[in-house]
Amino acid sequence: MAKSLEVAPPRQGLDGFTHIVQEHQAMVFSLACHFLQNRAAAEDLTQEVFVGLFENLHTIQSPAHLKSWLRQVTSRRCIDIARKARLRRFLSLGDTPEPAQEIRLADPLISRRLQTLVATLPAKQRMAVVLRYQEDLDPSEIASALGIPLNSVKSILRRSIEFLRTKLTRQMSEVSQ
């Protein structure tokens, strides 16, 4: 029989679950926010993911499983949204929303351009990059979260980095001229 979650089993009710939300909401929200480039949509998705978690809490076996479940559900939900809404069509370089103002960046110009470029990647590539550089996941963890083979993840990351490097270098050289 599966061992139940020690952090907050369902019988502890809403109080225990509040701690889970407080602990993990930044990860879920930020994944959605970087992926969707839309804070309101990210808030809606965060709420939806945690409601789903509450309904499936009995299936969670450990804190590590909980974190992995949240990453997996958030990633897949983001990709579903991108596919359904065909966000890529609207997220062209010109009309990408401005990133949130409260972010403190090492180099605002480069970071903003990178965020914009990341938003132009296809859904799975985009989520792989966000998981890699926001959550610092290794390729095997990304493969697990996205449900794709490890070699595909490595290939996706390699191609994405190359694409971002080329585009960013070109844009920065245009700016400096």
Place this chain on the structure above:
Amino acid sequence: MNIEQELKDALKRQQPPPGMTERVMAAIGSRETPAARPSFWRTYRAGLQLAAAAVLIVAVGVGVARQREADRERQQSELAARQLMTALQIASEALNEARNEIKN
């Protein structure tokens, strides 16, 4: 330029807006809790039991009917075999009589 470091800077975690936890908990509170919601088994127990009983009855009925059909076919085969043996025996006797008459 170190693109990987730039990506880490660009994709730093963003904090959710204040009140996110309350919003999530309100959404959860407005739903039924898993404990209060009747389980699938409890909701459909009677129907499932009835369906299972019906399936069992049909399965047993089909099994019995097939067994009876097999028995009937076996009996018919045995009868046909006996009749054939009798016919062969009569034919054999008739042939023996005819052969004896030809010899005599």
